[in-house]
Amino acid sequence: MTLEELRKQIDELDRQLVILLSQRAEYALEAGRLKVSTSLPIYEPVREKTIYENVRRENKGPLPDIELTHIFERIIDVMRALQRNELASQRNAQASAAGHEAGAQAPETGNRQ
Numbered sequence: 001m002t003l004e005e006l007r008k009q010i011d012e013l014d015r016q017l018v019i020l021l022s023q024r025a026e027y028a029l030e031a032g033r034l035k036v037s038t039s040l041p042i043y044e045p046v047r048e049k050t051i052y053e054n055v056r057r058e059n060k061g062p063l064p065d066i067e068l069t070h071i072f073e074r075i076i077d078v079m080r081a082l083q084r085n086e087l088a089s090q091r092n093a094q095a096s097a098a099g100h101e102a103g104a105q106a107p108e109t110g111n112r113q
């Protein structure tokens with residue numbers, strides 16, 4: 001393949017990755033809502049460990065396991081931040097509606113619990 005053809009393939013895969021990551025984020029948001037409504041914690045390290053094991057099992061190269069795991073760690077960090085930002089927004093809206101501004105919190109930026 002020429003460089004131009006290779007870049008077209010990369011662009012197409014990037015497009016698909018954006019679609020897949022957006023779908024993943026929708027499911028993570030839904031999981032976050034479910035966990036809040038059932039009083040479960042947002043951060044679930046055992047589940048995350050299972051995901052990293054799944055990723056390594058599927059890995060056929062050429063990416064080293066450790067690098068692929070780092071990519072997924074970053075993805076899940078972002079998912080958690082998304083879940084917590086939604087939660088914080090909901091709490092702010094509830095606090096405003098109830099007239100309790102003191103209960104308002106700034107959205108988080110991605111730290112673990």
Ligand SMILES: O=C(O)C(=O)C[C@]1(C(=O)O)C=C[C@@H](O)C=C1
Binds near residue numbers: 031051079
């Ligand atoms: O599976 C969950 O419980 C989720 O909330 C989803 C998810 C993920 O993005 O895969 C996000 C945060 C948790 O720590 C574990 C996994």
